[in-house]
Amino acid sequence: DAGVIQSPRHEVTEMGQEVTLRCKPISGHDYLFWYRQTMMRGLELLIYFNNNVPIDDSGMPEDRFSAKMPNASFSTLKIQPSEPRDSAVYFCASSSPGQRGLNEQFFGPGTRLTVL
Amino acid sequence: GDSVTQMEGPVTLSEEAFLTINCTYTATGYPSLFWYVQYPGEGLQLLLKATKADDKGSNKGFEATYRKETTSFHLEKGSVQVSDSAVYFCALGPYSGGGADGLTFGKGTHLIIQP
Numbered sequence: 217d218a219g220v221i222q223s224p225r226h227e228v229t230e231m232g233q234e235v236t237l238r239c240k241p242i243s244g245h246d247y248l249f250w251y252r253q254t255m256m257r258g259l260e261l262l263i264y265f266n267n268n269v270p271i272d273d274s275g276m277p278e279d280r281f282s283a284k285m286p287n288a289s290f291s292t293l294k295i296q297p298s299e300p301r302d303s304a305v306y307f308c309a310s311s312s313p314g315q316r317g318l319n320e321q322f323f324g325p326g327t328r329l330t331v332l
Numbered sequence: 333g334d335s336v337t338q339m340e341g342p343v344t345l346s347e348e349a350f351l352t353i354n355c356t357y358t359a360t361g362y363p364s365l366f367w368y369v370q371y372p373g374e375g376l377q378l379l380l381k382a383t384k385a386d387d388k389g390s391n392k393g394f395e396a397t398y399r400k401e402t403t404s405f406h407l408e409k410g411s412v413q414v415s416d417s418a419v420y421f422c423a424l425g426p427y428s429g430g431g432a433d434g435l436t437f438g439k440g441t442h443l444i445i446q447p
Contacts, residue, residue, distance in 0.1 A: 220375075249434055249435075251434075258437060258438070258439045258440060259421065259437040259440075261434030261435070261436075264433070264434050272433070272434070275434070307375060307376065309376075320364075320366070320378060320381060320425075321378075321425075321435060322378070323368075323375040323376040323377070324375050325374060325375040326374075326375050
């Protein structure tokens, strides 16, 4: 299996621009998570989906952030408009807890976003 | 709410030294516990896990035991190598009997092993 795939790996943009991050989860996984990593706040859960449906978006910082999962193999995280404080590494992860409920998540390589 | 506290780094050791990275947690119910490792420029990789009290997770010479009485999950390795240099994250995931929730992570401990 190719693992969780994220694109782009690096993104540099200017304040006010729209940014779209992409994720392809591991095939067969029914949960998908978006995390943000910063030096100040560490790793934070932004939102997660189950069977393409958003379950908990309480970690999304504000209305500038939105996430979608149109099908089981693709998700996007969009920031519009972007601000310098959005600069961070954004990780996508997927899991398939099954009946055992084991919440073992598999992470992608991350997208390093820099907003100038 | 759930939380994870782990020792701040960086932790600097010499090769072949004994390693302990402390991790304690606060959670309701019976969470699963994990250690993830992040090498420079890469995503997080699962290092080991434990799903119930007294379980011992182990992988690549690393071990951690789920201690419910002390709400701890300390990471240990008997003899570290330069290649173990990375950032280590302790995390918990609530057990939800078939479902899943996002993981709660500690701040991470940067480990530096010197030859």
